[in-house]
Amino acid sequence: MEAEILSIFLAYLKAFAVGGGICLIAQIIINYTDLTAGKILVYFMLAGVVLTSIGLYQPLVEFAGAGATVPISGFGYLLANGAMKGAEKGLFYAVTGALTAASAGVTAAVVFAFLMALIFKSRTKRN
Amino acid sequence: MTGRTRENYNRNYLEYVKTQDPPTKHFKNCLAAFGVGGFICCIGQFIRYMLGYAGLSGDELAGSTSVILIFIGCLLTGLGVYDRIGRYAGAGSIVPITGFANSVTSPAIEFKTEGWIYGMAAKMFTVAGAIIVFGVFSGVIVGLVYLFL
Amino acid sequence: MNKKGNTIFFENAPRITSFAAVCGSKESEGIIGSYADIALSDDMYGESTYEKAECKMLSTAISLAVKKSGYKENEVDVLFSGDLLNQIISASFAARDYNFPFLGVYSACSTMSESMLLAAALVNAGYINSAVAATGSHFASAERQYRYPLELGCTRPPQAQWTVTGAGANLISSGGRGVKIVNGTMGRVCDFGVTDVNNMGAAMAPAAADTLIRHFKDTETSPEDYDLILTGDLGALGSRILKDLTWEKGFDVSEKHVDCGEIIYKVIESEFQGGSGAGCSATVLNSYVLTKMSAGLYGRVLFAATGALLSTVSSGQGESIPCISHAVQLEN
Incomplete structure (x- = not known):
């Protein structure tokens, strides 16, 4: 029982450290360059794709769990992983694999954004 | 004194401006990004455990986790909370998947005044569209490379 | 010769007969709060979009300036105005509420001084008796056009400035006090x-x-x-x-x-x-x-x-x- 609690605690700690670390790297890049949020998201996603395709991201996911999948680089991991798995099945799946794997995220973003737009209005800011 | 003809003065001026810049609070920014980013990942980990207890596993588990996180991101954006977190946390709230949700939802809410089709729907991916475009394109390349290797 | 270098001299000394300002809620907490004619509690000003709110602020400022001057609306000879939005829509949409002529100017944030300069020049030359110079901006509409959607969670670098929600107008005429x-x-x-x-x-x-x-x-x-x-x-x-x-x-x-x-x-x-x-x-x-x-x-x-x-x-x-x-x- 104690061992199980310890392992859960460790999992949270790892998720915190790795996820926070990825954000920290992004923040350092933002501080020292003038990259905007949109560019940071694209670069980190691409970094996820590249690292996954050369086999470096998978160990990180196994180590840190949500710490590696929740940042946008995890989205890249999902895409590349889908493409790599698809490639084993043939040309058609090699091409469609990436977006198939990411379909949940994209669908959720579109549907929820639509619903929020139905309900909410943007509001002006004071600070 | 008009700038264009005096390239040299320009360069001096830009260097001078750099010396006048207010200091960026590196330590505070980085700490906020690390803390908030890590916290959001811990929420992700918590959702993973909960869904795991509910009997989900594999791709279904990973997909459902990100769907729930995206929902949280969208909702906080709609409530007008996420931009406040972002103002404070910087990359800590941009880089997690909730930041992606925020970048889809914020233009959708913002531009619905220009109509549902050309406003809300068309502008929805003004920021996040780049992620989909480069993601799909690089994914296809990875797939093709693996196919022919 | 009443010009030297790039400076034009108004020897007939046009006068600012009246002036009016409308400001948003964030602005009203500062130094101008007790001097502005209207301090809004709601940045939407009762309108459905930020652009409409900006337009309404501008026309409120113009109307107030005309009213305070004692001139009747049909005695005003021309309105000089502009704003930050594409195709200066706030100014031209505000101008459609009035039956005096409108000359749109765009000079970004220096629109106020450009409008005043032009108005004073026409008044000084004797072509017209009175002119209104006005401009305004709105934080939310400017943010939408120049930067990002309002709800996007991005950081604001320490060099950044905050677009003022507010509008100001003054009436420049050839005689009187001011x-x-x-x-x-x-x-x-x-x-x-x-x-x-x-x-x-x-x-x-x-x-x-x-x-x-x-x-x-x-x-x-x-x-x-x-x-x-x-x-x-x-x-x-x-x-x-x-x-x-x-x-x-x-x-x-x-x-x-x-x-x-x-x-x-x-x-x-x-x-x-x-x-x-x-x-x-x-x-x-x-x-x-x-x-x-x-x-x-x-x-x-x-x-x-x-x-x-x-x-x-x-x-x-x-x-x-x-x-x-x-x-x-x-x-x-």
Whole structure:
């Protein structure tokens, strides 16, 4: 029982450290360059794709769990992983694999954004 | 004194401006990004455990986790909370998947005044569209490379 | 000859007969709050979109200025106005409510001083009797057009400024009482190669310095001759740069210089630089400064609003930011 609690605690700690670390790297890049949020998201996603395709991201996911999948680089991991798995099945799946794997995220973003737009209005800011 | 003809003065001026810049609070920014980013990942980990207890596993588990996180991101954006977190946390709230949700939802809410089709729907991916475009394109390349290797 | 260098002298001394300002809720907490005619509690001003709210603020300011002047609406000869939105929609949409002619001007955040300069020139020349100069801006509509959606969670670098929600208008006429417009210096476009759209202060400071120095030379005055040298929206950082640039050329403005952007909010310089936008100089001038001038607290004020002439297209293509500043000299 104690061992199980310890392992859960460790999992949270790892998720915190790795996820926070990825954000920290992004923040350092933002501080020292003038990259905007949109560019940071694209670069980190691409970094996820590249690292996954050369086999470096998978160990990180196994180590840190949500710490590696929740940042946008995890989205890249999902895409590349889908493409790599698809490639084993043939040309058609090699091409469609990436977006198939990411379909949940994209669908959720579109549907929820639509619903929020139905309900909410943007509001002006004071600070 | 008009700038264009005096390239040299320009360069001096830009260097001078750099010396006048207010200091960026590196330590505070980085700490906020690390803390908030890590916290959001811990929420992700918590959702993973909960869904795991509910009997989900594999791709279904990973997909459902990100769907729930995206929902949280969208909702906080709609409530007008996420931009406040972002103002404070910087990359800590941009880089997690909730930041992606925020970048889809914020233009959708913002531009619905220009109509549902050309406003809300068309502008929805003004920021996040780049992620989909480069993601799909690089994914296809990875797939093709693996196919022919 | 009533022109020297780039400065035109108004020997018939057109007067600012009346002035009015409307400001948003964030602005009303600052220095101008008790001087503005209307302080909004709701930035939407009861409208459905931010653009409509901006337009309504502008037309409220125009109506108030006309009303306070004692002129009837059909006695006003022309309206000079502009704003920050594409195709200056706020100004032209506000103008459709009135039956006097409208001349649209665009000079970004220096629209107020350009409008006043043009209005004073026409009045001085005797073509017209009275003209309204007005401009305004709204934080949310400017943010939407120039930056990101309001709800996007992105950071604000310490160099950034905050677009003022507010509008100001004044009525310039050939006779009567009020503050005189003595002369005006037309600005030249200055571009020192600043490309950072978050650092408007640094981009605009050279234009302000250029106009101020040419004004001092043309009018053979020095900074000490003024009670107040009021720039538009340089912010804290831009103001420091302006002081350096003018000092370099032998004019020390530091004693007399006040920047509208720097005083409109409580500025913590390591976090942000102050206000910006067309409404910034318009509200400060048409509430605080002109009230104090009418009360005789300031005798001679040089008002030089500054504008950054960029668009999202030009900055997207990596162009640097050309800037301009027009000055008008006001006297009691």
